[in-house]
Every structure is written in structure tokens, then in C-alpha cells.
């Protein structure tokens with residue numbers, strides 16, 4: 001195969017890479033996407049947030065998704081003991097999309113990939129990036145190995161590394177750093193539900209909190225398949241014995257709410273386990289490259305922020321690269337790292353405070369405070385850059401303060 005020269009090389013055709021490629025293509029920038037696997041391929045991350053609809057809309061990828069009939073996600077339900085906390089994206093502080101979808105990612109990602117190809121993006125499957133060398137200007141030469149064993153190189157002015165857990169540049173450039181979050185792990189599979197309840201109950205995405213630090217997700221898809229998975233401290237997941245199927249079957253017993261519905265359902269595949277899933281990097285960009293999506297930072301599945309950050313950072317990096325290629329100056333530290341980390345930091349607080357129990361106190365406190373609920377709902381919808389929302393602007397102290405007030409109220413009641 002001949003060597004290739006492009007302005008921008010994108011590694012990985014997940015949502016982050018596809019959104020970035022669509023933007024560059026719409027703006028006349030030459031780009032190439034190389035994807036290691038062949039789509040459709042399984043990946044976890046099936047509950048989206050309304051904010052990512054903005055990204056698909058802006059890049060012209062929304063219509064193809066709308067046609068797929070994915071299950072509508074209009075909010076999220078959290079259960080703990082007998083208390084139910086329902087968030088409705090129609091009732092949130094920040095204006096914006098009031099729904100999104102629950103998606104089997106193989107189908108979803110394949111739809112995006114086919115659409116960018118239809119729009120003219122050069123996307124090749126079965127092509128694995130094996131090495132990248134940068135010159136002093138930041139221009140790169142990337143080595144690619146295709147499924148049939150052929151090797152070739154791609155020269156590019158910029159690389160967008162959207163390789164997810166492949167983490168191509170973090171590995172090659174030694175950019176990994178330990179996450180500041182606790183070591184948590186997950187075990188998950190899909191079931192074809194034969195006992196799915198009729199009506200809304202059967203379609204609701206639910207997070208069943210079975211212990212302060214352990215929860216079960218139930219994500220029904222419109223094709224009758226439901227995704228189920230447990231998340232908890234790594235030692236909790238490791239404490240179960242047997243095959244992955246045996247472990248997950250046994251764990252289901254601790255969900256009072258879902259056990260009867262799920263106990264006899266066959267798993268469609270032996271459950272996957274991802275241990276210590278939180279990832280972080282020392283820097284989000286360098287001369288000639290930007291890291292996006294999971295290749296950059298992954299926090300925790302509890303608030304379903306992964307795909308939305310993948311599309312937010314994919315789109316932002318593509319915009320900044322376009323600006324720079326058109327001769328404008330870009331302040332990458334502020335315009336990329338500063339911007340992305342402001343959102344990541346809000347979610348990081350929510351994840352941390354979920355596992356300290358403070359956020360759970362607010363979710364499950366009765367009676368609910370409708371104003372606080374709408375403000376938190378906007379965060380859970382992914383609108384984490386809206387500083388008119390006190391639960392965004394003061395995320396660091398507000399969750400703690402409200403939890404403390406609830407503690408005091410509870411003390412007084414005793």
C-alpha cells in the first residue's frame with residue numbers, strides 16, 4: 001500500500017472519532033480515520049446524555065441516528081432501598097435537549113461510521129496504528145498495520161487520538177497518570193428479555209443502588225435486548241467466584257428490585273469484566289496532537305458521561321485544528337485543556353460525591369427540593385459548562401454543603 005499524506009489523522013472510529021471527522025470534512029479539511037476493528041463491534045457505554053445530541057446536530061450526524069428507532073431516554077431513575085429518585089430531562093435548569101437515547105453501541109457506532117463514509121470521509125476498518133513519530137514541528141509519521149498484514153505510513157499535520165481504551169498516544173508517549181478516583185470495576189452483559197414488563201417500566205433506564213458503593217445498571221434497548229451490569233470496588237467484583245456468568249448470576253441476587261425479572265434470563269454473551277476502568281493523562285494535547293474521549297480521561301459510568309465527553313472533546317479538538325490550519329492562533333491550554341477540564345472537573349466532583357454518599361443523600365432525601373433537583377438534573381444531562389447553574393459553578397462545595405444540611409435535619413428529627 002502507498003504511503004498517505006493528510007492534514008488530520010484520526011485514530012479510532014468510535015463516537016469521538018466520527019464526530020471529529022464529520023466536523024473536519026464539513027469544513028473542507030482533509031482527514032483520514034483508521035479503525036483497528038471491523039464494525040459493527042461491541043463496546044460498552046450505552047446510556048447517552050442529552051448534551052451529545054448538540055454535537056450530532058452540529059456535525060450533521062443527527063438525522064441518521066434519528067432513523068434508527070433507538071429507545072428514548074428522557075431521564076434516569078435511581079433506586080435505593082424503597083426510595084425512587086426520577087430525573088426528567090424536561091425539568092432541568094439549563095435549556096437544551098430534553099431527551100437522548102439508550103443504544104446498543106455496535107449498531108450506534110456503525111451508523112455513525114457509515115454516515116461519515118457516506119459524507120466522503122476516508123475511513124478504513126481493520127487498520128491498527130502501531131507507532132507514531134513526531135518531528136520538531138509536530139508533524140507525524142504513523143505506522144499502520146492492516147488486517148491482511150500490509151504495513152504503511154500516514155503523514156499528518158495533526159493527529160486526533162480517539163482510540164478509546166486503545167490509548168494509542170498515551171501509551172506511546174508515556175502520558176498515562178493514575179486516576180484520582182477510587183479503583184472500581186464493572187461486570188456486564190446483555191439479555192434478551194422474555195419477562196420485560198409492559199409500558200414505561202420496561203423501557204426505563206435504572207441505576208439500582210444495592211450498597212452505598214455498589215450499583216446495578218439496567219438499560220433496555222428498543223430491540224428487546226437489555227444491558228445489565230454491576231459496578232463497585234474492584235475487591236467487591238473480585239470477591240465473587242466462578243465463571244463471569246456465574247459471578248453475575250450470583251450478584252443479581254443482591255438486587256431486590258430486579259432479581260425476579262432477570263434471574264432466569266439467558267446472557268447473550270459471557271459477561272465482560274473491566275477492572276479499574278478510570279483513566280487519566282498528564283496532558284490532553286501536545287505539538288501536533290490532541291487526545292479525545294476515553295483516550296484522554298474516563299471517570300466512571302455512574303452518570304453516563306463517557307460518550308458525551310468523547311463527542312465534546314472530539315468536536316472541540318476538530319474545531320481548534322481547523323482554526324489553526326486556517327492560519328489563526330489557538331491557545332490550546334485554555335481553549336482545549338481549560339475548556340474540557342472544566343466539564344470533567346464538574347463530573348469528577350459528582351462521581352466522588354456519589355461514592356462518598358453525599359450525592360446519594362441529596363437524591364434520596366424526602367421531600368425533594370424542586371430547585372436543587374432541576375439544577376442537578378442539568379448536570380446529569382451533560383450541561384456542565386453552564387455557569388448560571390450553581391451546581392456547576394460551585395460544584396466543589398455545594399454538594400457537600402447540601403448533604404451537610406440534610407445530615408443536620410436528620411439529626412434534629414431524632
Ligand code: FAD
Pocket residue numbers: 011012013014015016017034035036037043044045046047048049127128129130162163164165166167168186274277292293294295298300301304305306307308310
Ligand atoms: P471508543 O468508542 O472506545 O472507540 C475507540 C475506537 O478506537 C475503537 O473502535 C477501537 O477499536 C479503536 N482503536 C483502538 N486502538 C486502536 C489502534 N491502535 N488503531 C486504530 N484504532 C484503534 N459512557 C456513556 O456515555 N454511557 C454509559 O452508560 C457508559 N457506561 C460505561 C460502562 C463501563 C463499565 C465503562 C468502562 C465505560 C462506560 N462508558 C459509558 C464510557 C464509554 O465506554 C466511553 O466513554 C466511550 O465509548 C468513549 O468513546 P470513544 O470514541 O472515545 O472510544
